[in-house]
Amino acid sequence: MQIELLPLDDLEADDRLYIKGLKLSKTVKIDYETSKHVSFIIEGDESQHSVMYFAEKSGSKRWQCDCKWYTLQNKTCSHIIAANIAIKNSLVLV
Numbered sequence: 001m002q003i004e005l006l007p008l009d010d011l012e013a014d015d016r017l018y019i020k021g022l023k024l025s026k027t028v029k030i031d032y033e034t035s036k037h038v039s040f041i042i043e044g045d046e047s048q049h050s051v052m053y054f055a056e057k058s059g060s061k062r063w064q065c066d067c068k069w070y071t072l073q074n075k076t077c078s079h080i081i082a083a084n085i086a087i088k089n090s091l092v093l094v
């Protein structure tokens, strides 16, 4: 699938989050993939999270995560950053 990554400015907006995402990017795995949807598993130190990519949505709504940070703040979290870095660096193939 053609995945539209978030702009680099978004990924690097918060240094602390970006560094966390960079570390987590090494743990990113693809859970499943359909024609409109990719589900990623990101393994953190204490918890595992699911990041979803929705091809049919637009802008930042394409990327969603099940973590508390994303749910409460509705902002790009370290897991979404990790998935974007993993794709960019070809750590996972979609």
Ligand SMILES: [Zn+2]
Pocket: 049, 065, 066, 067, 068, 069, 070, 077, 078, 079, 080
């Ligand atoms: Zn998250």
